[in-house]
Amino acid sequence: MAVMKFGGTSVGTARAMQQAISIVAREQENAVPLVVLSACSGITNKLVRIADAAGRGALDEAMGLAADVRSFHVALLDELIKSEASKKEVAVQIEELAGRLEMLIKGVDIVGELTERSRDMFCSFGELFSTTVFAAAMKGQGYKVAWVDVRTVMITDDHFGFARPINEMCEENVRRIITPLLQQGTVVVTQGYIGATKDGKTTTLGRGGSDFSAALLGAWLNDNAIQIWTDVDGVMTCDPRLVPEARSIRVMTFSEAAELAYLGAKVLHPDTIAPAVQKNIPVYVLNSVHPDAKGTIITNDPERLSGMSYGGLVKSIAVKKGQCIINVRSNRMFGRHGFMNELFGIFARYGVSVEMISTSEVSVSLTVDEKSFSEELIHDLESFGEVDREHHVATISVVGDNLRMSRGVAGRIFSALKDVNLRMISQGASEINVGFVVEESEVLTAVNNLHREFFSGWQNEGIFETPAGRRMDYKKAGVDISAGEEFVRMIKPQVRQTFTSGVITDIGAFGGFFQPDFSPYKKPVLVSSIDGVGTKLKIAIELGLYDTVGSCLVNHCTNDILVCGAKPLFFLDYYACGKLTPANAAAVVTGMVNACRENGCALIGGETAEMPGLYHERDFDLAGSIVGVVDHDNIINGSTIEADDVLIGLPSTGLHTNGYSLARKVLEGRMHQTFTGLDGTVGEELLKVHRSYLSVIEPFFGSPDIRGLSHITGGGLMGNTMRIVPEGLSLDVDWKSWPEPLIFDIVRREGHVPEEDMRRTFNLGIGLVMIVEKKAVNRVLSCLKSQQENAYVIGQVHRR
Ligand code: ADP
Ligand code: ASP
Ligand code: MG
Numbered sequence: 001m002a003v004m005k006f007g008g009t010s011v012g013t014a015r016a017m018q019q020a021i022s023i024v025a026r027e028q029e030n031a032v033p034l035v036v037l038s039a040c041s042g043i044t045n046k047l048v049r050i051a052d053a054a055g056r057g058a059l060d061e062a063m064g065l066a067a068d069v070r071s072f073h074v075a076l077l078d079e080l081i082k083s084e085a086s087k088k089e090v091a092v093q094i095e096e097l098a099g100r101l102e103m104l105i106k107g108v109d110i111v112g113e114l115t116e117r118s119r120d121m122f123c124s125f126g127e128l129f130s131t132t133v134f135a136a137a138m139k140g141q142g143y144k145v146a147w148v149d150v151r152t153v154m155i156t157d158d159h160f161g162f163a164r165p166i167n168e169m170c171e172e173n174v175r176r177i178i179t180p181l182l183q184q185g186t187v188v189v190t191q192g193y194i195g196a197t198k199d200g201k202t203t204t205l206g207r208g209g210s211d212f213s214a215a216l217l218g219a220w221l222n223d224n225a226i227q228i229w230t231d232v233d234g235v236m237t238c239d240p241r242l243v244p245e246a247r248s249i250r251v252m253t254f255s256e257a258a259e260l261a262y263l264g265a266k267v268l269h270p271d272t273i274a275p276a277v278q279k280n281i282p283v284y285v286l287n288s289v290h291p292d293a294k295g296t297i298i299t300n301d302p303e304r305l306s307g308m309s310y311g312g313l314v315k316s317i318a319v320k321k322g323q324c325i326i327n328v329r330s331n332r333m334f335g336r337h338g339f340m341n342e343l344f345g346i347f348a349r350y351g352v353s354v355e356m357i358s359t360s361e362v363s364v365s366l367t368v369d370e371k372s373f374s375e376e377l378i379h380d381l382e383s384f385g386e387v388d389r390e391h392h393v394a395t396i397s398v399v400g401d402n403l404r405m406s407r408g409v410a411g412r413i414f415s416a417l418k419d420v421n422l423r424m425i426s427q428g429a430s431e432i433n434v435g436f437v438v439e440e441s442e443v444l445t446a447v448n449n450l451h452r453e454f455f456s457g458w459q460n461e462g463i464f465e466t467p468a469g470r471r472m473d474y475k476k477a478g479v480d481i482s483a484g485e486e487f488v489r490m491i492k493p494q495v496r497q498t499f500t501s502g503v504i505t506d507i508g509a510f511g512g513f514f515q516p517d518f519s520p521y522k523k524p525v526l527v528s529s530i531d532g533v534g535t536k537l538k539i540a541i542e543l544g545l546y547d548t549v550g551s552c553l554v555n556h557c558t559n560d561i562l563v564c565g566a567k568p569l570f571f572l573d574y575y576a577c578g579k580l581t582p583a584n585a586a587a588v589v590t591g592m593v594n595a596c597r598e599n600g601c602a603l604i605g606g607e608t609a610e611m612p613g614l615y616h617e618r619d620f621d622l623a624g625s626i627v628g629v630v631d632h633d634n635i636i637n638g639s640t641i642e643a644d645d646v647l648i649g650l651p652s653t654g655l656h657t658n659g660y661s662l663a664r665k666v667l668e669g670r671m672h673q674t675f676t677g678l679d680g681t682v683g684e685e686l687l688k689v690h691r692s693y694l695s696v697i698e699p700f701f702g703s704p705d706i707r708g709l710s711h712i713t714g715g716g717l718m719g720n721t722m723r724i725v726p727e728g729l730s731l732d733v734d735w736k737s738w739p740e741p742l743i744f745d746i747v748r749r750e751g752h753v754p755e756e757d758m759r760r761t762f763n764l765g766i767g768l769v770m771i772v773e774k775k776a777v778n779r780v781l782s783c784l785k786s787q788q789e790n791a792y793v794i795g796q797v798h799r800r
Contacts, residue, residue, distance in 0.1 A: 001182055002033040003223050005192060005214030008041035009231040010288035011130050014079035018583060021138050022486045023229065023291050024187060028143070032182045034217060036150075036192045037134055038210040039126020040076070043069060044193075051122035054105045055114025062105045070098035073129045080137040082547070082587065090136035097132065101125050116160035120194075120204045124151075127191035127210070135189040141490075141583070144186045153177055154195030154213065156203045163195055163203035165216055174220040182221075190217075211269035215283065219275035226276055227284045228268065233467035234285040234296030235260065235267050238317040240467070242444060243451045247464040249296050249315055251305055256315055256401055257283070257298040259432055263397040264320030273298065290468035290475075292482055313463070314409065314454040315400040317447055321440055323355065323393050324370045325424060326378075329363040330385025340364075343384060350377045356395055356426040356435050365424050367395055367437055393423055394443045397435040398450065410434065416453035420446045478612025480580060487582040487608060491589045498596040498603040502569060505604075512604030514570050516629065523632035527566035530625035531556050535660040536686070541618050542671055543683045546584045549622060550591025551598075552657050552690035556713070557626035558599045559693055559768065563709035563724075565636035565701055566628035567694070568601035573624035575608045578615035588622060599694050601626065634701055638708035638724025638771065641797055645707055646777045647721070647731065648784070649738055649794040650696065652767030654688035658714040659747075659761040666751030677742050685743045693768045696789050705776035712763040719760060721769050725797065733795035740765045766794060 004027060006020045017040075027033050039047075046065055053062035073094050081087045101122075108118055127150075135147040153173040156163035181188050192210025195203045205212050211228055218226035232240055233248035235257060240246040252260075254277045261268040267285060276283045276298070286295035297304060328343065343364065347354055352373045357366040370391065381387045403409055413434060424437035438446050455464065474481060488508070495507050505513040518524040533553050540549045550573075558568050573592055575585060585608065596603045606624075615621070630636075655663060663686060667673075671683030678685055693711075700706045710721040721731060744764050747753060758764065770791075772780050777793065784791040 001221055001223050002027055002031050002225055002227060003036060003214050003218035003221065004033045004227045004229060005036040005210055006038065006288060007210065007228070007230045008038040008043070010229050011037055011134060012041035014076055016288065017076065017080060017134060017137065018581075019291075020229065020288055021134070021141065022582065023288060024138065025141075025143060025489070026291075026486070028187055032185050032187055034178060034182060034221065034223075035134070035187060035189045036210060036214040036217060037127060037130050037189065038192050040072070040130050043072070043126040043129065044123055044207070047122045047126055048119075050101075050105065051108070051114055051119045054108040054122075057109060057112065059105070059109045062109070063102065066098065066101050066105060069101065069125070069129070070094065073098075073133055077133045077136065080133065081140045082583075083140055086136060086140045090132065093132050093136075094129065097125060097128055117201060120160045120163075121202045123204050124191075124194040124202045127194050131189050131191050138187065138189070144184075146181050146186045146188050148177060148181070148188050148190040150190040150192075150194060150213070151196035151200070151202060153190070154216070155198055156195040156205070158197045158201065158203065160203055162206045163197075164205070165195065166198070167220075169198075170216065171220040174217065178217075178221065205271075206269075208266065208269045209271075211272040212275075215272045215275040218281055219279045222279065223281060225282055225284060227286055228272070229286050229288040230267060231287065231289060232267060233287045233290060233293045233465070233469070235265065235298070235316065236467070237315070237455050237464060238447055238451050239265065239319060242319060242447050243317075245451060245455070246467075247455060248293070248467050250294060250463055250465055251297050251299065252315060253305065253401055254298055254300050255430075256399060256432060259397075259430060260316050260318050260399050263318035263399065263433060263435070264395065265316065265318045287468065293468035294465060313400050314398050314403065316398075317450055317454075318397045318399060319394055319443060319447060320355065320369075321394040321443065322370045323367045323395050323437065324373075325365055325367050325390040325393055325437060326373075326381070327363055327365045327388050327390075328381055328384050328386070329388075331362050339384075343381075346377060346380045349380075350374065352377060356424065356437065358424055358426050367393070367424065390423060392440045393437050394440050395435055395437050396443070396446055396450070397433045398454075399433045401432055403432050403434060412453055413450065416449045417446055420449070478579070479610045483580045483582050484608060484610065487580060487585050490582055490586040494586075494590060494593045495603050498593055498601070500569075500600060500602045503602045503604055507605070512570065512572065514602065514604055516569055518629070521629065521631045524629050525566075525632050525635065526627055527561045527564045527630055528625060528627045529557050529560040530623065531560065531657075532621065532623040533657055535664060536655075536657055537620065537622060538664060539660070539671065539683055539686050541620070543687065545687060546587035547590045547594075548687055548689050550588045550593070551595035552591070553622055553624050554592050554595035554599065554601065554626070555690045555692035556657050557624055558595070558601065558628075559711040561626055561628040562692075562694055562697055563636065563711045563768070564630060565634050565709075566630035567698065567701075568599050568626050568628040570602045570604045571596055571624055571626045572604065573606040573622065575606065575620060575622055576611055576615065577609070577620035578612055579617040580608065580610040585620075588620070592624070595692065599692055601628075631702075636706060636709050639726060641707045641725055641729060641771050642773075643729060643797055643799045644774050645771050645797040646774050646793055647733065647795040647797070648770040648772055648777070648780060649717075649766035649792045650693060650768040650770070650784075651738070651790055651792075652712070652741075652763045652765055653691045654685060654741060654743055656690040656713065656763055656767055658763070660686070662751070662753065662757075662761055663747050666747050666753070675742070675746055678746070682743075682746070691767065696784065696787055697768070697770075699783060699787075700770075700780070705772055705780055706770060707773060708771035710769040710771070712767055712769060714761075716760045716762060717764065717766055717769065721771075724771070728800055729797050730800045731795055732798050735759070735764075737794045738765055738792040766792075769794070771797065
């Protein structure tokens with residue numbers, strides 16, 4: 001078991017969410033995880049704005065923002081879920097959530113007051129939405145997933161906006177609800193940040209609280225690791241947004257991490273560590289963009305820590321902006337016993353926490369969050385003496401185990417800050433931090449100077465690491481090995497479904513092994529062919545429909561050897577792209593798998609190549625080759641064709657795989673257009689699958705009635721059929737003898753394409769031509785009819 005928490009940025013776009021799904025899928029192969037999600041990035045902030053707007057009666061504004069939240073999630077599921085049926089199912093859930101959010105807005109608007117309780121209700125929607133989409137998308141990809149409403153598990157007190165769990169109840173709920181699902185091998189997806197009181201009122205644990213939820217759930221599960229997946233390579237030597245050179249910290253102690261989180265490093269919620277410490281569970285902070293980067297391990301395990309933490313080492317620099325210094329000056333009361341107690345009593349009364357403090361004979365200076373206090377508090381403080389404030393300051397803290405005990409550190413700190421105006425200095429009560437206050441405008445200079453002092457150069461490589469995002473590697477150069485592995489993992493089960501008895505190796509070997517059974521053949525001949533899909537791919541890319549072009553390819557190759565009299569044995573494909581998106585590439589393979597199964601052909605190998613720079617990001621190419629077998633005596637090659645033989649045409653499903661450059665040019669930008677008489681849109685029509693003629697033609701194999709077969713591809717009906725017609729003979733085709741599918745006429749009319757080009761470029765409705773001895777025509781036609789094949793006599797062979 002493992003608890004995996006993904007933060008807002010790790011689920012904030014379809015791509016990020018897909019990446020998170022892949023990370024969960026990979027973990028699930030080792031241990032079935034409990035997945036705890038944040039809201040998609042930016043959504044909780046939007047919900048806060050919705051709540052505020054509803055509270056002050058700005059109904060239109062609130063409803064407008066709610067509509068944004070709804071459509072954001074609809075777009076997300078649209079991109080992530082391919083199957084129409086499952087898309088519909090989730091869409092219903094999303095609409096229901098959106099409906100509840102609207103009802104809440106209207107309710108608050110009517111009452112005219114926003115309570116803390118309803119504010120929590122608003123904020124809870126972000127996590128409910130994100131988990132709903134995530135669970136459905138993962139389910140859609142074939143995983144066993146359960147969505148759990150965490151409010152049935154995380155029972156809290158009623159301190160709305162800052163609720164704390166009732167441990168025993170929660171632990172029992174975890175045992176009752178979550179553990180059994182995990183034990184059955186079901187991935188559990190649930191919400192961070194939110195909970196409910198005993199009587200079912202929704203609560204939240206405070207902003208950024210999903211980390212805390214994950215740690216709590218991990219502790220109740222008695223898990224062996226808590227993974228916090230975020231958008232940076234773990235806990236870093238400073239916020240990388242302030243210090244671009246920041247490096248990631250490989251290992252830290254619980255106390256270092258707790259101190260750092262409390263002092264402002266946003267990467268971890270300050271309360272995250274407590275439940276982990278209690279049960280001594282290591283916390284891993286990992287990067288969902290670079291899942292293979294090592295990240296940070298937070299632990300007290302001496303083995304892990306050995307060599308990673310030594311006296312006086314500065315591990316990190318934390319910054320808290322938006323602070324205010326309050327100075328209280330008095331020459332009367334300082335030093336008087338009980339004075340401090342009274343002073344802090346005022347802060348306690350207003351529920352304001354004091355961050356840093358420094359005292360002298362005549363004054364006390366302290367910092368508080370700018371947004372946390374009111375004028376009444378200042379007024380009350382004035383009873384002690386003169387009060388003044390310095391706004392727009394930031395606290396900076398240097399954190400490291402045993403920092404205060406080590407010699408020279410303070411000197412290095414202050415010399416690094418010699419050009420900065422220090423407004424306040426505080427040793428901090430803990431031994432592991434030294435803090436000071438600077439004006440906000442000097443934060444960048446201060447932290448970059450400090451960072452240079454303690455972390456420049458390549459020393460301490462074992463402890464600090466350059467983040468993966470800054471290292472030039474294969475992935476940065478555009479080739480993502482892990483995406484390749486992910487893709488192979490996704491396609492393996494499908495590809496195995498094509499394996500026939502001849503296949504003796506699994507995918508992944510250097511070569512595909514195939515042991516054919518030639519016993520039914522007197523003199524087996526192998527027939528092979530190779531082809532591509534051409535620019536039909538562009539339409540698939542434009543429409544985002546990836547799972548049919550693979551069938552076109554396999555069927556195309558099957559037909560090519562079929563017209564020689566051969567039955568397919570195995571197929572190998574080549575997929576090359578600008579950027580490998582495992583889900584799309586896997587959909588392409590689904591198409592090939594479907595056709596391979598239909599044709600009894602094993603997909604025994606392939607190559608996937610990611611070639612940034614050669615192809616545009618979304619572009620890909622698809623090619624494949626087939627090998628089949630025919631008995632020497634049954635080879636069909638047209639050599640027996642004679643004058644007066646008859647041409648029988650079998651219908652195509654559409655353009656099949658040729659003529660697309662012309663058709664696309666004519667119908668550019670009109671893929672979603674419809675025409676009277678056309679079943680779907682132009683795009684859907686053009687994407688229709690190139691059919692296989694194997695099942696229809698196979699019954700004729702070995703029959704002397706069939707003198708030649710021609711697969712109509714590029715070159716058209718005449719061009720292809722003439723390939724098999726012996727010298728001295730020619731073809732007489734009655735072009736009006738079969739119904740031409742409407743799409744061809746649309747291209748003809750819209751592009752003013754001359755008839756000759758139409759005939760040379762397109763199949764015009766005939767995908768395969770059989771050349772049959774005249775007296776066998778009726779027999780052949782009735783056999784075709786018995787297979788529900790609409791065949792047409794379309795011409796004959798004549799002497800030139
Ligand atoms: P999530 O959505 O995954 O919970 P947060 O935005 O809450 O992510 O936290 C991650 C962010 O914390 C990082 O993008 C980084 O800018 C910031 N951060 C601040 N201090 C640090 C630090 N010491 N190490 C890493 N990241 C930090
Ligand atoms: N979604 C919540 C927030 O933005 C909780 C979290 O992301 O941890 O604060
Ligand atoms: Mg966070």
